[in-house]
Amino acid sequence: MDHLQTEGRLAASAHLDEMTPLEIVRLMNAEDARVAPAVATQAPAIAQGIAVIAERLERGGRLIYLGAGTSGRLGVLDATEMPPTFQTPPEMVVGVIAGGVEALTRAVEGAEDHPEAAEQDLQRLHLSAQDVVVGIATSGRTPYVLGGLHYARRCGAFTIGLACNSDAELIPLVDLAIIPVVGPEVLSGSTRLKAGTATKLVLNMLSTGAMVRLGKTYGHLMVDLKATNEKLRWRANRIVREVTGLSREAAAELLERCGGEVKTALVAHLGGFDVETARERLRQARGRVRAALSGLPRSRAVHEGGPWILGVDGGGTQTTALLARLPTAGNGWEVLGRGTAGSSNLRAAGVSAALAALDLALREALAAAGVSGMTVRAACFGLAGAGRSAEQRLVREWAEQRLGTSAVEVVEDAVLPLAAGTPEGWGLAVIAGTGSMAFAQNAAGETARAGGWGWLLGDEGSGYALVQAALRAVLRAADGRAPATLLTERLLAACGLTQPEELIEYVYGRADRAALAALAPVVLDCASRDAVADRLVQEGAAELAAIAATAAARVALPSTVPLALAGGLFLGSRLYRDRFLHALAERGYQAHPLTRVSEPALGALRRAYRLAISVSNAPPLS
Structure with a gap:
């Protein structure tokens, strides 16, 4: 076994027994970060495994x-989670461990050394050629697993081998090998660590992916359930409300008519079918909700009180969704619902958290409007971190599925103040909130942006950058390297601290970026009484003016330019606003008209309206 990568020696942990608890945590965390990339190298093989498993399960086979x-415990764990998660029969996904049930809670010595025991265990399950057997062995050489794979091949079952060593002995014994190589463990040979984590990740993908392929989900929702107890009734009601926009009471009534079957309720409501027709369409679609609804007009779902337009502003701190009724001739639009959530910045928050925030804001807007169902004619999402086509496509696909319309526009958030705050939709927009950036568009439609490189690489003149500079000034003053400043007293008090040394634990351990940016008003308040704070404010405003002037110059905006200002720094501080305008004038640009945009989502709503009239006969906006 000396040649096995999982049995190697990790140089970084050679003095593990001499490390502090924090050093141990940081070392293990750093090593754990290697697991996901190792699993990613196996993506094609895992995807092939998902396809085969789903195909065999749909034909009546099993995943074993x-x-x-x-390794055995992780397999049993994954199998055990299938019935409560996806409402599968217990025999569909089975976990078999050397030593039997007893081995789940304590080690059964020598159980893994008997290949014939695996053959006997699989015989008791009446293994057939319809089944898929996944042999899990971190080392790739466990006799019990190798024996089971030999027998499975003889039975004609499809075999998958999962190991964490590149020269695993099981590779030639299987139809498909998945080998995420994670290297030596922090605790040498303890493969319950990185190797165990890699195994769990792969099993998550295999089983979840197969269930998705079988139609157990609709979007990201677990819809294959029947509400037979209080917990499941609550979950079913929540899922129906989330997909349809129905009230709690209406969702409950729909589920009751459909016998508690979530899939049937969704198809009946979204397709406008009676219960039996919905069941038949699901049967023909092999249980897949989306397939059962295929061929229907996207707007057929519900027509209560609509059609609607949706505008969403998603920033680094907050997401706002506005739902408005599409105007009729002679009338402007009417905003009837407003919802808010946390950050939907795709890069800072991550894709899953960002989409969850968008979904929450949308549901709140629906609830505020009292809408039991909707037809969205068009939607515009202006999102931080969505400047690239890949992010825009991801959100657009999610929104088309969620809203039932293909008239979806996704733009970066800087576009919204321009749409909301300039008379003809062209000019200069500058955002100074948690982050910062400038966006310019000329009358011909040419656009340019500057700044917005994020808190590590840029965001000059933002709330976060201003506070970061102020904290550095405080620490330089504490060292005696710079003049004393009122910022020390005020920032420590705002953070609930008493000594500058406490800032280390506060900044690195307790405060996130948004919490630090929220301290910007303290810095601005000190500027009128403290030379250090005043200099920092001037520098931040000047940096932001340079960003704005650069964007304006790139599309040749005139020297007198429509200007829209957005973000907490501009809206909350006249001092900062005036400093910025003065610095911008020094660079040759005067603002006229000047608009402070307190609700950028109105810009998203305006763009959604323009999109709506391009795909319908809606009246032009006056």
């Missing part, structure tokens, strides 16, 4: 995990 020790 086979392993010993930690």
Whole structure:
């Protein structure tokens, strides 16, 4: 076993027994960060495994995990989670561990050394050629697993081998090998660590991916359930409300008519079918909700009180969704629902958290409007971190599925103040909130942006950058390297601290970027009484003016330019606004007209309206 990568020696942990608790945590965390990239190298093989498993399960076969020790326990765990998560029969996904049930809670010595035991265990399951057997062995050489794979091949079952060593002995015994190589463990040979984590990630993907392919989900929702107890009734009601926009009471009534079947309720409501027709369409679609609804007009779902337009502003701190009724001739639009959520910045918050925030803001807007169902004619999402086509496509696909319309526009958030705050939709927009950036568009439609490189690489003149500069000034003053400043007293008090040394734990351990940016008003308040703070404010405003002037110059905006200002710094501080305008004038640009945009989502709503009239006969906006 000396040649096995998982049995190697990790140089970084050679003095593990001499490390402090914090050093141990940081070392293990750093090593754990290697796991996901190792799993990513196996993406094509995992995807092939998902396809095969789904195909066999749909034909009546089973997914059988086979392993010993930690590997066996992880297989049993994944199998055990299938019935409560996806409402599968217990026999569809089975976990088999060397030593039997007893081995789940304590080690059964020598159980993994008997290949014939695996054959006997699989015989008791009446293994057939319809099944898929996943042999899990971190080392790739566990006799129990190898014996089971030999027998599975003889039975004609499809075999998958999962190991964490590149020269695993199981590779030639299987139809498909998945080998995420994670290297030596922090605790040498303890494969319950990185190797165990990699195994769990792969099993998550195999089983979840297969269930998705079988139609157990609709979007990201677990819809294959029947509400038979209080917990499931609550979950079913929540899912129906989330997909349809129905009230709690209406969702409950729909589920009751559909016998508690979530899939049937969704198809009946979204397709406008009676219950039996919905069931038949699901049967023909092999249980897949989306397929059962295929061929229907996207707008057929519900027509209560609409059609609607949706505008969403998603920033680094807050997401706002506005729902408005599409105007009729002679009338402007009417905003009837407003919803808010946390950050939907795709880069800072991450894709899953960002989409969850968008979904929450949308649901709140629906609830505020009292809408039990809707037809969205068009939607515009202006999002921080969505400047690239890849992010825009991701959100657009999510929104088309969620809203039932293909008239979806996704733009970066800087576009929205321009749409909301300039008379003809062209000019200069500058944002100074948690982050910062400038966006310019000329009358011909040419656009340019500057800044907005994020808190690590840029965001000059933002709330976060201003506070970061102020904290550095405080610490330089504490060292005696710079003049004393009122910022020390005021920022420490705002953070609930008493000594500059406490800032280390506060900044690195307790405060996130948004919390630090929220301290910007303290810095601005000190500027009128403290030379250090005043200099920092001037520098931030000047940097922001340079960003704005650069964007304006790139599309040849005139020297007198429509200017829209957005973000907490501009809206909350006249001092900062005036400093910025003075610095911008020094660079040759005068603002006229000047608009402070307190609700950028109105710009998204305006763009959604323009999109709506391009795909319908809606009246032009006056």
